[in-house]
Amino acid sequence: MGNRRQFDPCMADITITDQYELNNFGLPGRVFPLPGHSAGSLGVLLDSGDAFIGDAAFNISPSSVVPPLADDPEILLESWQKLLDRGALRFHPGHGGYFTAEKLKLSIPKLQKLIQRNRQ
Numbered sequence: 001m002g003n004r005r006q007f008d009p010c011m012a013d014i015t016i017t018d019q020y021e022l023n024n025f026g027l028p029g030r031v032f033p034l035p036g037h038s039a040g041s042l043g044v045l046l047d048s049g050d051a052f053i054g055d056a057a058f059n060i061s062p063s064s065v066v067p068p069l070a071d072d073p074e075i076l077l078e079s080w081q082k083l084l085d086r087g088a089l090r091f092h093p094g095h096g097g098y099f100t101a102e103k104l105k106l107s108i109p110k111l112q113k114l115i116q117r118n119r120q
Contacts, residue, residue: 016042034083036076037067043079049089056080057104059096064107066114067095073115080104080111 014020019032027046034043037055044052056079057065070076083091084101092098 032082034079036072036074036079037070039071041079043083045083045086045088049087050092051083051088051090052092053083054094056083057091057093057099057107059091059093059099059103064110065091065093065096065099065103066107066110070114073111073118077108077111077115080108 016031016033019030022029022031022044028048029044029046031042031044034041034053034056041054041056043054043056046052055067056076058067059065067076084104088104089101090098091101091104
C-alpha cells in the first residue's frame with residue numbers, strides 16, 4: 001500500500017444528509033444516508049422497490065444477510081428498517097446477488113443478537 005496514488009481532495013457537488021430525490025435526473029427514486037456498516041454509506045431506492053445498498057447487507061450466506069463487519073449494528077438495524085418502511089422489495093448489495101425483503105426480515109434476529117453481544 002506504500003505506492004498508493006494520492007489524489008487532491010475535491011468539493012462535492014451534492015451533499016446528502018437526508019432523502020434526495022433523483023426524479024430531476026430522470027431516475028424515479030431517491031438517495032438517502034444508510035449508516036451502520038460504515039460512515040458515509042448511501043442507499044438508492046427506486047420507485048420500483050429496488051434498493052441498491054452497498055455494504056449494508058451481504059448476500060453471501062444462504063441464511064443471513066448480516067454483513068461480516070459493521071461500525072454500528074444498532075444504526076445498521078435502523079437503516080434496514082428505514083429501507084423496509086420506505087417500500088424496498090428487492091435488495092442489490094455490493095456482495096452477492098439480489099435478495100428479497102423477506103430474507104432481510106429473516107436476518108433481523110441475527111443482527112439483534114450481534115447488538116446484544118456488543119452491549120455485554
